[in-house]
Amino acid sequence: MSTLKLWRALGTAVVACSVGAGLAFAKLPQAPMDDAAKAKAAEAKAKAAEADKKDAELLAKAQDRVAEYYKKEKGIPTATKAPAPKKK
Numbered sequence: 827m828s829t830l831k832l833w834r835a836l837g838t839a840v841v842a843c844s845v846g847a848g849l850a851f852a853k854l855p856q857a858p859m860d861d862a863a864k865a866k867a868a869e870a871k872a873k874a875a876e877a878d879k880k881d882a883e884l885l886a887k888a889q890d891r892v893a894e895y896y897k898k899e900k901g902i903p904t905a906t907k908a909p910a911p912k913k914k
Contacts (some may be wrong), residue, residue, distance in 0.1 A: 859867065897904050 894904065896902075
């Protein structure tokens with residue numbers, strides 16, 4: 827077998843394996859859900875949303891604490907420590 831035929835056969839084998847692997851890992855359609863499964867999925871989605879909201883609030887509080895600490899260390903006046911505007 828000549829080298830050209832060998833490389834051609836090897837290339838064909840690589841392409842065939844790639845296509846076969848793609849088909850093997852293709853996503854199968856999800857089976858239809860009954861009412862109980864739909865309710866359970868909705869409940870899980872609501873719980874996840876509530877947890878995400880709580881995590882976002884905790885993150886915001888932590889970021890505020892870090893920002894206040896940074897401003898305190900650098901001597902930057904904060905909104906609560908800002909001087910009052912002069913009255914005429």
